[in-house]
Amino acid sequence: MFDFVGKRFWFFLLSAIVIIPGLISLGFFGLKTGIDFKAGSSMTLHFSTAVNETQLRSELNNIGYKDAVVQHTSSDDFIVKLEAIDSAQNVALMAALNTDLKTTTEQKDFASISASVASQTARNAVIAVIVAAVGILLYITFAFRKMPNPLRWGTCAVIAMIHDVLVVVGIFSILGWLAGVEIDALFITGMLTVVGYSVHDTIVVFDRIRENLSKGGGGNFENVVNSSILQTMTRSLNTSLTVLFVLLSLFVLGGPTIHYFTLVLLVGVITGTYSSVANASQLLVVWENKEWGRFVSWIPGLAKKKAASQA
């Protein structure tokens, strides 16, 4: 029988290796927010004549949009981002582009969000994530109310959930400065779905631990958790696989609108499955054995062992 629980510190270490670079990136660069959260206008333009990026940029500069960001896409469109402008300003801008660049501008899409709406969205996003975490903590505590220490189960599930949020947020922070990926309302939607999925997965494992504990026998807590993980392993992998199949298909073929949304879900489902097995259940053991300090002393021990084997 494979000893998952015995490897628990290795799992924690792997989580740390994935999360820490993301956290560092978050600390230095933060998240690149889209107009949903920081106000502004964004539009996709297509010109009937050949217009290059420099021309467009200097034209926008002449009109007075000095901070405009211009991006040339592969399909020969231009994505232009500037301050929040209203309808009249938008009409004037299109007219100016047509005259000055001697072209016909097709505005394929346009979005504009005022500062008040953007800050409200950002605030609501934070509230949504906090309410989700508290709601799930309460729910699991309720579902496991007949077990000793029900709050412990909820807390471990929420820690695993926060783990998944950190993995996704960290990766998107890195993608932000690496590939210019922006965070929008759909990102928050993806995040909350990941939260739901992560807990969904954790509960299946917890449920089995609860069942095996109530059956009695089976030895100590560590063994019960380990056999529960093994018993639910096929299910965890198969379910994640089926979800990953559909997500991958959407990611590759689904078109640009939901590209990064499906990426959030892809990363989230992988880390959600991992954290249920490798974090949530293992944390129950750590808590049961009251060995919080041991992980800290385990890492230097590991380094010493490695040094010794190399010597």
Place this chain on the structure above:
Amino acid sequence: MKKDSYFLIFILILIGLSLWTILPTNSVRLGRNGFQLGLDLKGGTHLVYQADLSDKDPSQTDAQVMAAVKAKIERRANGLGVTEPLIAIQGSDKIVVDLPGVTDVDTAINIIGSTAVLEIRVYHYDSSGNAIKGSDGNAQWFLAQALGTDGVTMEDLTGKYLKANATVVLNSTTNAPEVAFEWNTEGAKLFEEITTEYLNKPIAIFLDNTNVEVATVSAVISDKGVITGLKLADAKNLVIQLNSGSLDVPLTVVQRTDVDATLGADSLTKSVTAGAIGIGIVILFMIFYYGVPGAIAAAALLIYTALVLAVYKLMPVTLTLPGIAGFIISVGMAVDANVLIFERLREELRAGRTLHKAVDEGFRRAWPSIRDSNISTFITCGILYWFGNTFGAFMVKGFALTLFLGVAISMFSAVVITRTFISLLIGGGVIKGLSVQEVKKNV
């Protein structure tokens, strides 16, 4: 056994109903014509207007003012010829306006969002009969007033006394477009008094503080008026605004999202193809991994898809791109309940139970896991729906709703449909040999 037959009949009826509802996809069924597509799929614009309630009539509550504004915007959207506009009050002082299929968004914004206050104005005259001048040195326009029907108060003559029957007419001599309007009884009385008082003097019509018409009163008129000098398109738009009534408070656009229809159509095709391929892979995987029960789960999955689509059409659920993604993800998650049950079934068989007993136990023991784990998804769906509601993000709401429905129906599908099929096939002896072999092979 008999119970299973009843379930089978029930399931068959459901399948029939679902297929009849969704096929062909553009058919009218139970009053629903086709699937309701969101803005991101059929193109159009999503607007959020902020109302400035500081100027409102103090005798009305905020909610009354907002309801009145909403009703007028609805009339204007309908006047524009927008099919299925969606107008909703959000929070205490915002109005969400979704206009599918609108291409000239800037004009639409102008028509819908401008207050369109029509006022009749006149010059005031000093004792020697000269028009009183304003600070800019020009003769100044004042609101025309007349004694109201109560015989006591002086009333301003504004657009609120208009009948909602303004029309565009062509001038009989110049053929130029004009907007003809009529006053209601009260307005006619006021207009008669004013035209009597200002006979042979200039009179002006102002729209949102812009002078749109000046004429000299040549006769006492009571019931009618025209606004001339307009382009045909502007005349049509003015008619829409006058007939809907002027907005009670000024509005500003705080959020706007335009989507190109071709972009939407392209995304729809791509997502549907991606979804079909994804579901196909899931079905192959289930059959490959679980054999006959896997094939049953795959059949249940197809039935599940038909059921969900029927519910979407009948509710109706507005489908958006993330909503379609939510549905496709729910298909992936729907398999979870089946996987949980099959894994249990295998365990029970390994523990030496008979096939029939194993099925009973497998379903019974898998149920708490299925129930408890899906509740967490329901919780997040509820929060997402709230989140989407608070700032009018139609895409977020669409996702929350489709994911919720998908997961809820998937529980039903696994517990009722898959179970009935498996029980029936065991009863018919189809599954017996295969399934046990399958289990032994995997032990």
